[in-house]
Amino acid sequence: MTADRPEAIERLRDDALRARVDPSGFHALLEGLPAQAREAWRLGMEAPLPGLRRVDRVLLAGVGGSAIGADVAATLASDRCATPVRVVRNYHLPPLTAETLVILCSFSGNTEETLAAFEAVEASPAQGIAITTGGTLAARARAAGMPVFTYQWPGPPRTGLGYGALVPLAILRRLGVLDITDAEVAGGIAAMERAVEEYGLGQAESHAKRLAAWLDGGVPAIIGADLLEVAARRWAGEMSENAKQVAAAYAIPEFNHNQLEAVARPDAHVDPLRFVLLDAPPVHPRNRLRVTQTAEMMQAAGRHVQIADAGGETPLEAILASASLGSWTSYYLGLLREVDPAPLTVMDRLKRALAREQ
Numbered sequence: 001m002t003a004d005r006p007e008a009i010e011r012l013r014d015d016a017l018r019a020r021v022d023p024s025g026f027h028a029l030l031e032g033l034p035a036q037a038r039e040a041w042r043l044g045m046e047a048p049l050p051g052l053r054r055v056d057r058v059l060l061a062g063v064g065g066s067a068i069g070a071d072v073a074a075t076l077a078s079d080r081c082a083t084p085v086r087v088v089r090n091y092h093l094p095p096l097t098a099e100t101l102v103i104l105c106s107f108s109g110n111t112e113e114t115l116a117a118f119e120a121v122e123a124s125p126a127q128g129i130a131i132t133t134g135g136t137l138a139a140r141a142r143a144a145g146m147p148v149f150t151y152q153w154p155g156p157p158r159t160g161l162g163y164g165a166l167v168p169l170a171i172l173r174r175l176g177v178l179d180i181t182d183a184e185v186a187g188g189i190a191a192m193e194r195a196v197e198e199y200g201l202g203q204a205e206s207h208a209k210r211l212a213a214w215l216d217g218g219v220p221a222i223i224g225a226d227l228l229e230v231a232a233r234r235w236a237g238e239m240s241e242n243a244k245q246v247a248a249a250y251a252i253p254e255f256n257h258n259q260l261e262a263v264a265r266p267d268a269h270v271d272p273l274r275f276v277l278l279d280a281p282p283v284h285p286r287n288r289l290r291v292t293q294t295a296e297m298m299q300a301a302g303r304h305v306q307i308a309d310a311g312g313e314t315p316l317e318a319i320l321a322s323a324s325l326g327s328w329t330s331y332y333l334g335l336l337r338e339v340d341p342a343p344l345t346v347m348d349r350l351k352r353a354l355a356r357e358q
Helices: 006-012 015-021 027-031 033-046 065-077 112-122 135-143 161-174 182-199 207-215 226-242 259-263 285-300 315-337 345-356
Strands: 057-061 085-088 100-106 127-132 148-150 219-225 248-252 273-279 304-309
Touching: 006 207, 006 315, 015 315, 027 033, 027 315, 033 161, 033 182, 033 315, 057 065, 057 112, 065 085, 065 100, 065 161, 065 226, 065 315, 100 112, 100 135, 100 161, 112 127, 112 135, 127 135, 127 161, 135 148, 161 182, 161 315, 182 207, 182 315, 207 273, 207 304, 207 315, 219 226, 219 285, 226 248, 226 273, 226 315, 248 285, 259 285, 273 285, 285 304
Parallel strands: 057 085, 057 100, 100 127, 127 148, 219 248, 219 273, 273 304
Antiparallel strands: none
């Protein structure tokens, strides 16, 4: 059970705190995710997709917030289609063939790793598609005759999950790579809508607020069961970006084959880790059993543990439901830590430093 911290929940009801810590109204971007996802699916299904040849391998190239949606697509494809679908988070791609499709994902269109991937595609017989708001990627892809899916969104890349996930999923469906139905997509979007209703500002108390209160003062360690590994990475990334809080992501069953040995042993040292195990009905039954057994063993060893089941009847619905819970939890954790969720001053400083070395 989540520890009772009524004073923290009360702070999260303070409109003055929110106005001071979140002057840009970052929460509105979370509230807009369901509408964004609907528009993303429409764009992915209706935008021109000319002249592509047969595809026997798909690479999704991107990093950071632009890659997490690609992770969702690759996760759904992993056990549903014969065509390999892989995410590449780096400057270099594996050897490319004429039957390889590279989907280049860059929110800004100026991500240097993704531009390097574009250059590799351009110099090879592979096929490419760009998904971006514009920038250098859009200009260069159009000049190369590559299909470009462009969109506009007022927030940073991490708030563009609808475009990041549903546009690639629509492309994979249209190419016959992945069989995903309109009903599955509608269920995923409905999960995002429920998240706004259940975790949004209108709720005086919610699962997201209670989790944020429990995590405050500790170090989040998020363990995603099975297909929710991608959601765990999303949680950890948003904890770092929205709440400016160090966080780690793990996956079950892999966690049970190494990390469990350390965290399920009694330890007299003060442990700052707060473990959240993500679970949902579509997770493999054996992995669901692993979640409960892992939590019990860790609790017996004195660890701080929660199981978070956001629901969902299909894999896509479960992933988006869990990711949405994480988004709102990270937002409220940032309010408790009194850090503005919007700016990324440290990452921007690194980008400027790298730009000077070009």
